[in-house]
Amino acid sequence: MLSLMLDSRVRRLLDAYPAIYLACHRQHMRGDDKGNALTENQSSVLDHLDEKRPTTLSKLAEHLGVSRSTMSITVARLVRGGYIRRSRSREDTRCVALTLTAAGATVKRENSVLHPDLVRAMFRTMSREELEAALNGIECMAKHAAMLLRRRKREKDR
Numbered sequence: 001m002l003s004l005m006l007d008s009r010v011r012r013l014l015d016a017y018p019a020i021y022l023a024c025h026r027q028h029m030r031g032d033d034k035g036n037a038l039t040e041n042q043s044s045v046l047d048h049l050d051e052k053r054p055t056t057l058s059k060l061a062e063h064l065g066v067s068r069s070t071m072s073i074t075v076a077r078l079v080r081g082g083y084i085r086r087s088r089s090r091e092d093t094r095c096v097a098l099t100l101t102a103a104g105a106t107v108k109r110e111n112s113v114l115h116p117d118l119v120r121a122m123f124r125t126m127s128r129e130e131l132e133a134a135l136n137g138i139e140c141m142a143k144h145a146a147m148l149l150r151r152r153k154r155e156k157d158r
Contacts, residue, residue: 024122026115036081038107045074046083046100046108054089054097083107 038046048060061071075098078084083104089095100108123131 024114024118
């Protein structure tokens, strides 16, 4: 019984998410506010980086399924463009930590899947109670998604 209930809940999410995506999806600019174009690969690299939580080139290459040398070339271009910062890891000075610069974070935000103005328009159609319930639900799902990612990473690292 629990399995059927879970399957119906999975189906509800799989049915609901595309409606949100289609209503609020943005056309990707794939560039910065100065008109500098970025490739799909470069944009994907920025999507996987954060301003505060560093990652290594090796982890990034493995996650995106490319060689370290390919990732090194892409990262070097993004560093030259001012989108990524390289710094020595605090934990291990042999490792180079990669983080987004302010410019990289802006490009990442401007290329987000959902357009903020369309999301605001959707929010305006909802009552305050519906909006709070929806946001609480999506934030809860995001928290559990992060937990799932950490668990999958731990299992993979074993």
